[in-house]
Amino acid sequence: MDSLAYRETIGKKLAIGKEVLYLTKEECMSTGLDTKEIISITRSALEAHGKKETEMPAKIGIHPLKNTFFHAMPALVPGQNACGMKWVECFPQNPARFNLAQTSGLLIFNDMESGFPLAIMDAIWITAKRTPAVSALSARHLANPDAETFGMFGCGVQGVEHVRFMPHEMKKLKKIYVYDISPSRMDSLIEELQPEIGAEIIKGSSVEQVVKSCEVLASATVILEKPDPQVKDEWLQKGQTLLICDLDSFWEIETMRRADKFIVDDIGQHRHFEEAGYYPYGMPENIYAETGEVVAGIKAGRERKDELIVASNIGMAVEDVVMARAVLDRALEMGLGVKLPL
Ligand SMILES: NC(=O)c1ccc[n+]([C@@H]2O[C@H](COP(=O)([O-])OP(=O)(O)OC[C@H]3O[C@@H](n4cnc5c(N)ncnc54)[C@H](O)[C@@H]3O)[C@@H](O)[C@H]2O)c1
Known part of the structure; x- marks a missing residue:
């Protein structure tokens, strides 16, 4: 499916340019993507990257405390209409200091044609998988x-x-x-x-x-x-x-x-x-x-x-955006998440 056709499909369920779908970690998990599917989705991202069919600048980061980082991870996988950016954090002292996970993050998934955001989703589960x-x-x-x-x-x-x-x-x-x-x-x-x-x-x-x-x-x-x-x-x-x-x-x-x-x-x-x-x-x-x-x-x-x-x-990031596409598609099919106005 080309990017315009994909946009039309999404547009039937989401008012592109007016709203975004917000998905929590639980909702990402509820899409039910299983281990086999995740391996296959990830394989497609690796293959596209190997064939140089992606755009992915190196992660840039900021480092507020010793051994911590935030990374900005944009990527485009045109063959899969997958486009967006993960903003991921790694704070190794989180479990001991705050009883929170070491790794956290959010992902914005965008429409390749208009650039507008389609979804904002938790990235902990996507990264974990x-x-x-x-x-x-x-x-x-x-x-x-x-x-x-x-x-x-x-x-x-x-x-x-x-x-x-x-x-x-x-x-x-x-x-x-x-x-x-x-x-x-x-x-x-x-x-x-x-x-x-x-x-x-x-x-x-x-x-x-x-x-x-x-x-x-x-x-x-x-x-x-x-x-x-x-x-x-x-x-x-x-x-x-x-x-x-x-x-x-x-x-x-x-x-x-x-x-x-x-x-x-x-x-x-x-x-x-x-x-x-x-x-x-x-x-x-x-x-x-x-x-x-x-x-x-x-x-x-x-x-x-x-x-x-x-x-x-x-x-x-190419791995993240193809996973995000699969999560978004499944979430829209299943009616998961909350639509937020832009
Ligand atoms: N390459 C990637 O794509 C990718 C993605 C996510 C996380 N990571 C990295 O993977 C690492 C783990 O992430 P996580 O989310 O599982 O964190 P986590 O905090 O859930 O788990 C890390 C574990 O490592 C253990 N550990 C720390 N030092 C150790 C040592 N010297 N020997 C043995 N065990 C030790 C800790 O006790 C803890 O159980 C982090 O460094 C993170 O940045 C990499």
Whole structure:
């Protein structure tokens, strides 16, 4: 459907230019988009990005407190009439200070033809879901297809969703190790997810144990202005696949430098983060591909069993806007949300 036809469809349910649909987190969740659908939607965003069919400037940010950020994340995916911007926040001390989540945000979804906003929606749920979808798709293309073990560092929002999503793309998964500095976070993840996951979920006893037990590893802990690597490069083996959601905070830079394939979701965005002060030891120069290029089949994923592959997916606005389009379409169909005058 072209953008004018899409506008007409939306215009039957919303007075474009006069009102916006406001969707809370609960309402986004009530759309019922399931894990399979979210993986497929996210795949379409990665493929479009890999084929250079998107417009997405690098995130810009402001940083009010130590280790915090707000990021402005605009994106256009013309093939899907998806256009808008996420304004996302990450405040790692929120749980301890205010009993609030570390990650929050709002997304504005716009009409490509007139520019007017169509919807304002919570972005916590979208972020929680599209991020593990990217990791799961990365695992599908980068991990050994017979991998039976997955290790998750960080058992917060992202940790939970990674454990939920990963079995969809790691078909041989038998054991999932989880590790968090907070033992209660590990316990509650296992309690919540073991009933729905076929693989056995094991509480890790140390970072080293998990690293040495798993073929595929992911981290979603905290993004630090100054990295504090928890994984010693010497613990890692050829054949492993690392899926990093927290920049250079958790892993030694040597690991990225010596990887047989070092992949990032967006090169411009990574360079921008380096300019902002992350990667104080310098961004590894050996970038092999962007994640979307691999997912779209433009560049090969894993080619040999013994490759050490590292993928740094710091999150892309193209993933958010295609998810937002799906949420908006479903919400309008289901009559969810509140229409607010402009
Ligand atoms: N790449 C992306 O697209 C993307 C998207 C969303 C969030 N993130 C990042 O993922 C991270 C987690 O986000 P979240 O919303 O799940 O936060 P969260 O607060 O819900 O969970 C983070 C967890 O990490 C644990 N943790 C902190 N330091 C640790 C350490 N050294 N070792 C083990 N565990 C540790 C905390 O105890 C907590 O349970 C943040 O850094 C966030 O910026 C990335």
